[in-house]
Amino acid sequence: MDVYYVDGEFVDAADACIPVNDLAVLRGYGVFDFLRTYRGKPFHLEEHVERLENSARRIGLTLPWAAAEIIRIVHETLRRNRHEESGIRIVATGGASTDFLTPQGKPRLLVMVTPLAAPPDSWYSAGVKIITFHFDRLITDAKSINYLAATMALEEARRCQAVEAVYVDRENRVQEGTTSNLFLFRDGMLITPGKGILSGITRRVTLEIAETLFPIDIRDLNKEELMDAEEVFITGTSKGVVPVVKVDENVIGSGSPGPNTRRLMEAFRRYTERYADAH
Ligand SMILES: Cc1ncc(COP(=O)(O)O)c(C=O)c1O
Structure with a gap:
């Protein structure tokens, strides 16, 4: 018990x-x-x-x-x-x-x-599908217990055989998932929103790791850029770094986890091992 x-x-x-x-x-x-x-x-x-x-x-x-x-x-x-x-x-x-x-x-x-309920291995080897969900979070840098929209969005994601829903706000900006942050690669550049989101701790660690590996641009992203991305991934405490291969019915890149995302997944895994060794 x-x-x-x-x-x-x-x-x-x-x-x-x-x-x-x-x-x-x-x-x-x-x-x-x-x-x-x-x-x-x-x-x-x-x-x-x-x-x-x-x-x-x-x-x-x-x-x-x-x-x-x-x-x-x-x-x-x-x-x-x-x-x-x-x-x-x-x-x-x-x-x-x-x-x-x-x-x-x-x-x-x-x-x-x-x-701990760890996600299945297939999330990391084959990638996952996510959906977009129109919603503007209130007091975005607070982790309030009110997850009304998150619960509804995740139910919608499950109906669509997706594992996460990402919020698109009224200005067509894609912000973050119900319990994750969103990243994409475009022309080798790692891009992630910086405003109107919860500052994920997995996101913070991922950016720290990525600093030495890729150019980084922290800026607003719209839905079309998400759909056109070469690679997409989400980060969060319960899931780590998860490659996204489908957004709604749109296939991302080649339809399997891309090389940059795989590099980051591996670097994140090593980071967690070093962290466990050091504490
Ligand atoms: C709205 C939202 N964004 C992002 C995250 C990811 O944050 P972290 O990496 O600290 O788990 C969470 C975590 O639950 C969240 O609820």
Whole structure:
């Protein structure tokens, strides 16, 4: 049985619950972050906690816990679970509210550690299909718990035999996926949007690795450029670097993972190994 940290206590996952007057339940008001382990070591935990704090600031939620306290609780929750690799969810809820609408300074902290669900090997060897989905995310640099559009977009993706949906905003810009960032290669240049997105930590690491390998252009991308790209890939905590070979019904490049993407996938894999060795 998994053990979760819920508002000050460690409990069995089956017994984990929060009161129904929490704004997370009533209004989708709260923030979260998700990270994973590599060889048992939480990957860039400090950075994820920093992002959680930033998300909270962006939605006006005051967190009473210091970053060091959250980090300590994550390590302790990990220690109480025994998975080979873990997915770690850190949630800060809006807390109890007597008017059922406004925060009253009682956020709850939840840390959920579960066995990591790794995507199938075929995603990396054959590439995946993604779809486009028209939507403008609100407060894009905050990881709010409100994933209404993401849930709907992913359902649509599944109906289309795709694994991810990427948001296209009202100005026809392709921004990012429901839980991933988007990259493409065009004339050997690595291009990724820089505005109106969540700053993915996998994206940040990928850009750091790519710096020595390819010219990089961080700029807006439109849907036509995506469809015309030589190579496309997505990045995210749960999936790493995943080659995209089809967007909607449009085949990308040769229809199989391109050489630049494969190079980056390999470099990312080596980076995670070095990270696990060093921590
Ligand atoms: C909207 C959005 N964009 C991008 C990402 C990728 O971020 P990371 O690489 O930190 O997982 C996520 C992660 O869930 C996300 O929800």
